[in-house]
Amino acid sequence: MDTSHQDNRDHTALTRQHGGDLTHRRNPGIPLDISEIEGIRVNLSAAERRVASLPGRRSVKKDAQAAWLLKAITCIDLTTLNGDDTAGRVKRLCAKAAHPLRADLLDALGMTDRHITTGAICVYHRFVATAAQALKGTGIPVAAVSTGFPAGLSPHDTKLREIEASVKDGADEIDIVITREHVLTGNWQALYDEMRDYRAACGDAHVKAILATGDLKTLRNVAKASMVCMMAGADFIKTSTGKEGVNATPVVTLIMLRAIRRYNELTGIRIGYKPAGGISTAKDVMLYQTLMKEELGRPWLEPDLFRIGASSLLADIERQLEHHITGAYSAHTRHPIG
Numbered sequence: 001m002d003t004s005h006q007d008n009r010d011h012t013a014l015t016r017q018h019g020g021d022l023t024h025r026r027n028p029g030i031p032l033d034i035s036e037i038e039g040i041r042v043n044l045s046a047a048e049r050r051v052a053s054l055p056g057r058r059s060v061k062k063d064a065q066a067a068w069l070l071k072a073i074t075c076i077d078l079t080t081l082n083g084d085d086t087a088g089r090v091k092r093l094c095a096k097a098a099h100p101l102r103a104d105l106l107d108a109l110g111m112t113d114r115h116i117t118t119g120a121i122c123v124y125h126r127f128v129a130t131a132a133q134a135l136k137g138t139g140i141p142v143a144a145v146s147t148g149f150p151a152g153l154s155p156h157d158t159k160l161r162e163i164e165a166s167v168k169d170g171a172d173e174i175d176i177v178i179t180r181e182h183v184l185t186g187n188w189q190a191l192y193d194e195m196r197d198y199r200a201a202c203g204d205a206h207v208k209a210i211l212a213t214g215d216l217k218t219l220r221n222v223a224k225a226s227m228v229c230m231m232a233g234a235d236f237i238k239t240s241t242g243k244e245g246v247n248a249t250p251v252v253t254l255i256m257l258r259a260i261r262r263y264n265e266l267t268g269i270r271i272g273y274k275p276a277g278g279i280s281t282a283k284d285v286m287l288y289q290t291l292m293k294e295e296l297g298r299p300w301l302e303p304d305l306f307r308i309g310a311s312s313l314l315a316d317i318e319r320q321l322e323h324h325i326t327g328a329y330s331a332h333t334r335h336p337i338g
């Protein structure tokens with residue numbers, strides 16, 4: 001065990017705050033700055049080296065690890081985005097979001113009195129009203145994927161109407177997919193205009209821009225698309241729909257976090273980050289938490305600036321916490337949801 005002094009301080013801080021409340025912070029956006037976009041460069045081998053060095057730089061064990069994993073739970077956008085989704089499945093997921101850990105595990109961790117919930121529920125538009133009803137009184141936001149998810153190729157007006165309908169049904173957050181063609185053809189003005197329209201259609205709901213990084217061909221495109229979406233008013237930038245061939249990766253994360261840092265330098269505005277797709281183990285999520293902390297700092301470990309889009313991560317976190325408490329792993333079948 002090599003729990004450092006720093007990690008013990010993290011333990012206290014990381015268990016301090018829970019919940020997915022985004023009400024206090026919006027990104028108004030700024031005018032599109034093409035010279036800033038065209039000046040973006042990415043050094044792939046330096047990015048790969050930086051990511052490869054991370055596991056050796058920070059090792060979080062035992063109580064500190066349990067605290068990081070509890071914090072990770074509060075940042076999960078607990079997701080179901082399948083063709084066979086039903087209202088029943090969404091309601092079960094909402095119940096899990098409100099009580100993500102078994103009572104005996106919470107007791108053993110001394111967390112019974114804490115209001116630990118996931119950061120949000122993420123569903124298709126069809127299930128927004130069901131989720132909003134099921135989550136009433138819990139304070140857990142409903143996120144909807146509402147712009148012709150996952151391809152984002154519906155007519156522009158249809159996408160705007162879908163966003164409005166989701167907000168009307170009770171969505172607090174809208175995860176929009178960008179038109180990848182705008183990035184692949186370098187049409188930054190079109191991407192900016194699209195994103196501004198989405199943001200306007202969201203009204204008071206927060207907007208997460210899904211870049212579908214696995215479709216964007218180069219990391220430079222990822223960096224440029226990140227910056228354009230932030231300039232246009234995205235409150236979060238998100239890697240993936242979960243449906244691309246390659247979804248969230250640590251290297252893509254590094255590039256997007258550096259774009260967030262740059263936007264913060266330019267404007268003073270903090271933008272959130274959401275890796276999504278294929279994040280299914282506690283070990284994965286701690287690497288992302290480490291990247292957030294090292295690249296952006298402590299405030300970016302909270303659910304108002306960090307969300308993890310995941311359908312099965314919670315089950316592994318629960319297993320790891322059970323192992324932390326009992327010293328034994330339970331079967332996956334004991335953690336059927338999340």
Ligand SMILES: O=C[C@H](O)COP(=O)(O)O
Nearest residue numbers: 242276277278309310311
């Ligand atoms: O946005 C969330 C993703 O669709 C979830 O992906 P996953 O099923 O690989 O965890």
